[in-house]
Amino acid sequence: xxxxxxxxxxxxxxxxxxxxxxxxxxxxxxxxxxxxxxxxxxxxxxxxxxxxxxxxxxxxxxxxxxxxxxxxxxxxxxxxxxxxxxxxxxxxxxxxxxxxxxxxxxxxxxxxxxxxxxxxxxxxxxxxxxxxxxxxxxxxxxxxxxxxxxxxxxxxxxxxxxxxxxxxxxxxxxxxxxxxxxxxxxxxxxxxxxxxxxxxxxxxxxxxxxxxxxxxxxxxxxxxxxxxxxxxxxxxxxxxxxxxxxxxxxxxxxxxxxxxxxxxxxxxxxxxxxxxxxxxxxxxxxxxxxxxxxxxxxxxxxxxxxxxxxxxxxxxxxxxxxxxxxxxxxxxxxxxxxxxxxxxxxxxxxxxxxxxxxxxxxxxxxxxxxxxxxxxxxxxxxxxxxxxxxxxxxxxx
Amino acid sequence: xxxxxxxxxxxxxxxxxxxxxxxxxxxxxxxxxxxxxxxxxxxxxxxxxxxxxxxxxxxxxxxxxxxxxxxxxxxxxxxxxxxxxxxxxxxxxxxxxxxxxxxxxxxxxxxxxxxxxxxxxxxxxxxxxxxxxxxxxxxxxxxxxxxxxxxxxxxxxxxxxxxxxxxxxxxxxxxxxxxxxxxxxxxxxxxxxxxxxxxxxxxxxxxxxxxxxxxxxxxxxxxxxxxxxxxxxxxxxxxxxxxxxxxxxxxxxxxxxxxxxxxxxxxxxxxxxxxxxxxxxxxxxxxxxxxxxxxxxxxxxxxxxxxxxxxxxxxxxxxxxxxxxxxxxxxxxxxxxxxxxxxxxxxxxxxxxxxxxxxxxxxxxxxxxxxxxxxxxxxxxxxxxxxxxxxxxxxxx
Numbered sequence: 001x002x003x004x005x006x007x008x009x010x011x012x013x014x015x016x017x018x019x020x021x022x023x024x025x026x027x028x029x030x031x032x033x034x035x036x037x038x039x040x041x042x043x044x045x046x047x048x049x050x051x052x053x054x055x056x057x058x059x060x061x062x063x064x065x066x067x068x069x070x071x072x073x074x075x076x077x078x079x080x081x082x083x084x085x086x087x088x089x090x091x092x093x094x095x096x097x098x099x100x101x102x103x104x105x106x107x108x109x110x111x112x113x114x115x116x117x118x119x120x121x122x123x124x125x126x127x128x129x130x131x132x133x134x135x136x137x138x139x140x141x142x143x144x145x146x147x148x149x150x151x152x153x154x155x156x157x158x159x160x161x162x163x164x165x166x167x168x169x170x171x172x173x174x175x176x177x178x179x180x181x182x183x184x185x186x187x188x189x190x191x192x193x194x195x196x197x198x199x200x201x202x203x204x205x206x207x208x209x210x211x212x213x214x215x216x217x218x219x220x221x222x223x224x225x226x227x228x229x230x231x232x233x234x235x236x237x238x239x240x241x242x243x244x245x246x247x248x249x250x251x252x253x254x255x256x257x258x259x260x261x262x263x264x265x266x267x268x269x270x271x272x273x274x275x276x277x278x279x280x281x282x283x284x285x286x287x288x289x290x291x292x293x294x295x296x297x298x299x300x301x302x303x304x305x306x307x308x309x310x311x312x313x314x315x316x317x318x319x320x321x322x323x324x325x326x327x328x329x330x331x332x333x334x335x336x337x338x339x340x341x342x343x344x345x346x347x348x349x350x351x352x353x354x355x356x357x358x359x360x361x362x363x364x365x366x367x368x369x370x371x372x373x374x375x376x377x378x379x380x381x382x383x384x385x386x387x388x389x390x391x392x393x394x395x396x397x
Numbered sequence: 398x399x400x401x402x403x404x405x406x407x408x409x410x411x412x413x414x415x416x417x418x419x420x421x422x423x424x425x426x427x428x429x430x431x432x433x434x435x436x437x438x439x440x441x442x443x444x445x446x447x448x449x450x451x452x453x454x455x456x457x458x459x460x461x462x463x464x465x466x467x468x469x470x471x472x473x474x475x476x477x478x479x480x481x482x483x484x485x486x487x488x489x490x491x492x493x494x495x496x497x498x499x500x501x502x503x504x505x506x507x508x509x510x511x512x513x514x515x516x517x518x519x520x521x522x523x524x525x526x527x528x529x530x531x532x533x534x535x536x537x538x539x540x541x542x543x544x545x546x547x548x549x550x551x552x553x554x555x556x557x558x559x560x561x562x563x564x565x566x567x568x569x570x571x572x573x574x575x576x577x578x579x580x581x582x583x584x585x586x587x588x589x590x591x592x593x594x595x596x597x598x599x600x601x602x603x604x605x606x607x608x609x610x611x612x613x614x615x616x617x618x619x620x621x622x623x624x625x626x627x628x629x630x631x632x633x634x635x636x637x638x639x640x641x642x643x644x645x646x647x648x649x650x651x652x653x654x655x656x657x658x659x660x661x662x663x664x665x666x667x668x669x670x671x672x673x674x675x676x677x678x679x680x681x682x683x684x685x686x687x688x689x690x691x692x693x694x695x696x697x698x699x700x701x702x703x704x705x706x707x708x709x710x711x712x713x714x715x716x717x718x719x720x721x722x723x724x725x726x727x728x729x730x731x732x733x734x735x736x737x738x739x740x741x742x743x744x745x746x747x748x749x750x751x752x753x754x755x756x757x758x759x760x761x762x763x764x765x766x767x768x769x770x771x772x773x774x775x776x777x778x779x780x781x782x783x784x785x786x787x788x789x790x791x792x793x794x
Contacts, residue, residue, distance in 0.1 A: 001605050001662045003516045003538070006669040009676060017470070017675070046461035055685075059452045064443035068646045073414070104501060104650070104679060111678035119400045136676035141400070208398050249465045251684030253501070265398045272403040278414070279406060279533035281508035282501060286683040287648030288452075 005139065015132065015361035016040060023355040030353065036382035037355040038370035041180065041331065043248035044309075045302040045373075051247055054295040058288060067291065073284050074274045075102025075256075082294040083256050091229035095258060099266075101273040102285035105253040106216045106242035108277075110137050113212055113238055113257060114172075115280060116272035118143040122171040127157045129334075129364030131180050131214075143171070150364050155182040155325055155334065159193050166201045172210050173198060177228070178217040178329025181362045181369035183310075185225050185329040195234035208236050208264045216242040216255070217330040219300055222307050225328055231260045238263065243293050245331070246301050252289045306331050309372040312379050320386055321395030331373040334359075337366055338393040348392065352385025406533065412758035413437060413529070420752040427750065433779035434752040435767035438577065438728065440645035441706075442699040442770075448644055451692040455685060465684055470675045471667075472499025472653075472682055479691040480653050488626035492655055496663075498670040499682035502650040503613045503639035505674075507534050510609055510635055510654060511569075512677060513669030515540040519568040524554045526731075526761030528577050528611075540568070547761050552579040552722055552731065556590050563598045569607050570595060574625070575614040575726025578759045578766035580707075582622055582726040592631035605633050605661045613639040613652070614727040616697055619704050622725055628657045635660065640690050642728070643698050649686045703728050706769040709776050717783055718792030728770040731756075734763055735790040745789065749782025 002010075016039060023037035058067065074080065077097050084095035103109035118124070120142035126134055128150045135145045146165050151158045157175070166173075175194070177186040198209050213230045218241065221227060231237045242255035259269050277284060284290075310327050317324050323336040335356075339345035342365055346358050359367035372379065399407075413436060420434035455464065471477065474494050481492035500506035515521070517539035523531055525547045532542045543562050548555045559570070572591070574583040595606050610627045615638065618624060628634045639652035656666050674681060681687075707724050714721050720733040732753075736742035739762055743755050756764035769776065 002513055002665045002669045005516075006513050006673060007665075009672050010665070010668055021469075040467065042462075042467045044462070047465050051465075052456050052461065055456045056453050059449050059456075064449065064645070065439075065441070068444050068448075068648050070437065070439045070647045072418075107678035107680050109678075116399055116403050119402075133676065137678065140677060248461070250467045251465050251681060253680060253683050268399045268404075268407070271407055272399045275406050276403060278504075279530065280537060280677065281504035281506075281534065282679070283504050283650060284648060286650050286686065289683065289685070 016357050019355050019357050035353045036378055036385060039355045039357055041371050041373060042250060043245055043373050044375060045248055045305045047248045048299045050296050050299055051292060054292045058291045068287055071284060073278045075285055076290055079290045079294040082297050086297045093231055098270060099259055101257045102290055103255045103257055104282045104285055105244060106214060106240050106255045108282050109240035109255050109257045110214060111140065111280060112273050112276035113240060114138060114141050115276040116269055117171055117210060121169060123169040124172040124174055125165055125170055126174050129181050129359060129362035131176060132361050134174060147363055155184045156186060156190055159197060163197050168205055170209055172212050174212045174214060176214040178220055180330055181332050182325055182334040183327025183330050183332045185221055188228060191228060191230060191233050198234055211237045213237060213239045215239055216245050219246045220306060220331060221329040222310060223328060236263050247296055247299060248301055254285055254289045254293055309376055309379055312376060313372045316383050317386060320390040331371060333370045333372055335368050335370060337368055338395060342366055342368055349389055352388055354382055354385050413754050416752050416754050432750045433775055433782060436752045436754055438768050438770060439647060440642055440770050441772060442645055442702050444645045445696045447693050447696050448689060451689045455688045468681060470681050471671045473687055476687045476691040479694050483694045484655065490628055495667060496655055496657060498654045499687055500652045500654055501679045501682055502641060503611060503637050503652045505679050506637035506652050506654045507611060508537065508677060509670050509673035510637060511535060511538050512673040513666055514568055514607060518566060520566040521569040521571055522562055522567055523571050526578050526756060526759035528573060529758050531571060544760055552581045553583065553587055554591065556594060560594050565602055567606055569609050571609045571611060573611040575617055577727055578729050579722055579731040580724025580727050580729045582618055585625060588625060588627060588630050595631055608634045610634060610636045612636055613642050616643045617703060617728060618726040619707060620725060633660050644693060644696060645698055651682055651686045651690055706773055706776055709773060710769045713780050714783060717787040728768060730767045730769055732765050732767060734765055735792060739763055739765055746786055749785055751779060751782050
């Protein structure tokens with residue numbers, strides 16, 4: 001008696017969330033110190049002190065009717081201005097208030113973008129491996145996810161396959177760099193190549209194809225890599241952002257969507273985003289936290305913390321003989337399963353209290369994802385288990 | 398190039414939001430003191446002091462990783478427990494943690510309920526006049542709104558018509574008491590009569606029909622009327638609540654959905670709500686404000702303030718010869734248009750700076766809605782304009 005789609009969703013459920021729950025259960029059964037939970041992208045560095053200060057200041061000084069009241073469905077004007085100014089300063093863009101819609105996190109943002117753009121049967125192209133939730137978001141609007149097969153050598157987008165998969169039904173090409181689950185950061189020339197393919201296809205098919213960039217990890221890049229902002233590479237680009245990772249606020253549900261004026265139908269899209277925010281039931285991004293992120297938009301999370309974790313985990317696992325993709329961004333490590341059935345490997349790891357997510361949850365079997373947004377101590381202590389696991393699978397060293 | 402549904406939504410847009418924007422424009426053109434904006438249900442009493450205190454205390458004392466981090470998609474367990482305890486204490490229910498899902502306001506709550514229950518083509522019965530957004534929420538899931546014609550004498554549900562409209566496609570009967578837009582509060586015997594009809598129809602049609610109660614105005618009742626909680630009248634009841642009005646937090650987007658264990662398929666529905674929260678992009682209700690409402694769940698808004706406004710507006714307009722439904726709850730006054738075209742009446746009122754919403758926005762032409770969640774001074778000063786309007790329409794007195 002529940003809807004067919006939800007009955008289906010319940011069967012599939014989220015492998016990530018399932019592992020997260022299992023980790024919590026194991027922790028209560030065996031003791032938290034014996035569980036090494038690499039399942040969820042829940043930041044491990046606290047929000048910067050300035051967030052706490054901004055919270056208290058705002059609660060203290062702002063008129064409560066304004067602070068907790070309704071505003072335009074796209075958000076407070078001054079908050080949107082802060083977002084626009086910040087982007088303009090960093091990336092040389094020319095956004096103004098009207099280009100920014102404040103959203104209930106990046107998930108809320110992607111849903112209003114999809115609601116605004118997608119008719120039933122439209123296709124959204126994604127590059128495997130990809131965040132499994134994208135499929136649910138497309139399904140909300142009866143659109144179809146079209147997967148581009150992974151490039152198993154470096155996990156950069158397979159551009160030849162992209163070209164083949166674009167059809168008259170393609171409305172969106174969705175990219176996510178720095179990438180979840182692989183930790184790969186697309187180099188500029190990859191972005192340029194994608195843009196060139198899309199421009200050709202727009203011309204050939206005489207229709208708009210939107211490049212939607214899901215950027216919750218924008219600032220999480222290592223080894224001196226440069227943050228890239230996509231609107232300057234391709235006209236019809238829409239950017240979704242979240243403060244979940246950059247300010248460690250995932251539970252607060254706060255982000256924005258930016259649409260440049262030069263994008264085709266920008267005006268209609270911006271109006272559509274505002275109305276979608278309303279009718280999908282978000283109404284507006286939470287008000288107090290809008291004000292807080294406006295005050296803290298120049299802050300950054302503790303990159304050094306994640307960088308140390310990254311090195312420790314990558315080097316530790318590589319030394320044990322595991323094959324890992326060296327992460328360049330986000331806070332995920334993508335590791336080849338030494339078992340041809342990666343689900344079996346995930347189960348085997350649980351014996352040692354280690355929780356990982358299977359690659360097939362990201363449409364890429366044979367790999368596993370480890371989220372290293374955890375305490376360094378946990379990574380260190382997990383190595384005993386990984387050592388046994390490596391031995392079990394007869395890995396060299 | 399935007400989706401058909403959104404293109405349509407943009408044409409229709411929200412009459413309420415349109416008037417809200419127009420009010421703001423008029424205020425900047427003619428001066429705020431010359432505009433009397435009765436358009437939007439934006440509370441006029443500030444959040445209780447305890448909210449501010451809870452905000453600062455929580456920010457001060459709670460571990461920021463917990464305070465701003467992900468939790469289960471249904472919300473923090475301790476927060477859900479507070480909601481359950483509060484309902485049990487007040488209404489003699491027996492909710493526990495698992496019966497409560499924290500939501501992004503009542504709008505978010507209704508959307509996850511609809512997502513969980515509705516297949517395309519399913520019908521949702523509403524009693525006109527009703528909050529226009531319900532139609533958009535049903536459309537999100539390709540379900541159909543079926544309107545029961547208004548009972549123009551007292552604006553209580555037309556029960557004979559309800560009986561006629563229930564079919565095999567009926568999945569939900571949606572009620573909203575205290576009512577937006579009429580301010581009517583359903584008496585207990587009306588609730589009992591609806592319950593009886595639904596029980597008969599469930600038996601006759603051999604299927605579940607869920608009574609979904611949208612209760613953002615639950616506590617806003619006057620003249621000593623009793624707050625009513627619906628689960629004890631009908632087994633298959635689902636309650637959606639919001640703290641927007643009771644704690645004056647509409648911008649914060651915080652509420653909950655309660656599903657009693659005795660409801661048919663309760664377990665599946667609760668699982669469905671959690672997964673819907675995730676895949677519709679809410680992920681979870683905003684974390685900090687969850688903690689705050691848990692601490693303030695026993696607080697009430699300033700009912701005396703609204704009650705005074707209610708009397709002043711109702712008596713003022715009645716004295717001028719307007720025909721009004723005496724409001725018993727919420728903060729809306731429902732007034733008969735003295736012009737057979739209520740849209741013309743709304744336009745005429747604008748000459749005097751008065752902003753109202755036309756009844757046809759609530760599927761009930763011939764009436765207008767005035768939200769009296771405004772300052773008493775504004776009501777007082779608006780009377781000069783209303784007097785001219787009454788004269789223009791030749792009303793007696």
